[in-house]
Amino acid sequence: xxxxxxxxxxxxxxxxxxxxxxxxxxxxxxxxxxxxxxxxxxxxxxxxxxxxxxxxxxxxxxxxxxxxxxxxxxxxxxxxxxxxxxxxxxxxxxxxxxxxxxxxxxxxxxxxxxxxxxxxxxxxxxxxxxxxxxxxxxxxxxxxxxxxxxxxxxxxxxxxxxxxxxxxxxxxxxxxxxxxxxxxxxxxxxxxxxxxxxxxxxxxxxxxxxxxxxxx
Numbered sequence: 001x002x003x004x005x006x007x008x009x010x011x012x013x014x015x016x017x018x019x020x021x022x023x024x025x026x027x028x029x030x031x032x033x034x035x036x037x038x039x040x041x042x043x044x045x046x047x048x049x050x051x052x053x054x055x056x057x058x059x060x061x062x063x064x065x066x067x068x069x070x071x072x073x074x075x076x077x078x079x080x081x082x083x084x085x086x087x088x089x090x091x092x093x094x095x096x097x098x099x100x101x102x103x104x105x106x107x108x109x110x111x112x113x114x115x116x117x118x119x120x121x122x123x124x125x126x127x128x129x130x131x132x133x134x135x136x137x138x139x140x141x142x143x144x145x146x147x148x149x150x151x152x153x154x155x156x157x158x159x160x161x162x163x164x165x166x167x168x169x170x171x172x173x174x175x176x177x178x179x180x181x182x183x184x185x186x187x188x189x190x191x192x193x194x195x196x197x198x199x200x201x202x203x204x205x206x207x208x209x210x211x212x213x214x215x216x
Contacts, residue, residue: 001067001138002130003196004031011063011198014206015213025051027068029131039134041141045074052082061085061213062158065198066092066170067138073149073156080157087209089163090195093175094146102143153182160186161212163205168194 005024012022026033027044036043048071052060061084064072069091076083095101160183164171180186189208193201 001030001135003065004129006031007065007196007199008063010202011206011209014210018210018214020213023051023055027071029134031129035131035133039131039137041070041074041138044071045078048072048075049078052079058082059084061087063087063089063209063213064091065089066195070094070142076156076158076160077149077152080155083156083158085213085215086156086158086160087163087212088160089197089205090165090169090171092142092170093172093179094141094149095143096150096175096178097145097147099145099175150178150182153179154184156183156185158185159212161209162186162188163197163208164188164190165193165195165197166191170195 028036062072069088076086191197191204198205
């Protein structure tokens with residue numbers, strides 16, 4: 001949340017030099033995309049699926065960060081035949097039934113505030129275009145148990161790379177282990193970074209992700 005496609009420019013150019021076709025959409029309420037009345041996670045996935053259909057893309061690799069990473073997992077769950085490789089960078093994992101509720105309720109955590117402030121400093125144009133009305137519903141959804149997401153992990157047929165940051169990241173390690181156990185073809189790369197690995201530790205991100213996308 002709060003970023004736009006421009007944060008991917010450096011990585012996109014690197015992939016293009018390797019002969020890849022790269023499409024960088026802004027999620028609804030971000031960057032150049034319009035604001036919306038509905039910011040449910042399902043609608044973000046609906047938009048991405050509609051883009052695949054509009055461009056007649058039948059086989060893709062998806063790379064997503066944070067909310068974008070979660071959106072990518074939903075599409076991979078829905079369209080196992082279309083998603084070949086899935087890279088999920090620092091996407092907060094949904095609560096499982098029985099997980100303790102967050103202490104902060106609906107307020108942003110210190111880690112989330114740190115990331116938001118750093119995003120405003122580094123990408124002021126994107127922060128200006130961001131629809132802040134999505135913040136509360138997005139945090140609520142991440143902090144509400146989602147058993148359907150967990151049960152649908154087994155339907156993901158893509159190879160999955162989970163990129164996680166360090167102590168100031170937002171991925172719960174216990175739920176990460178559960179997600180890996182539920183994904184048939186997955187592995188984890190940990191980088192000593194904050195929430196934005198591709199932004200703050202670009203070379204480490206690129207070195208991990210490009211060979212994965214190449215199939216090595």
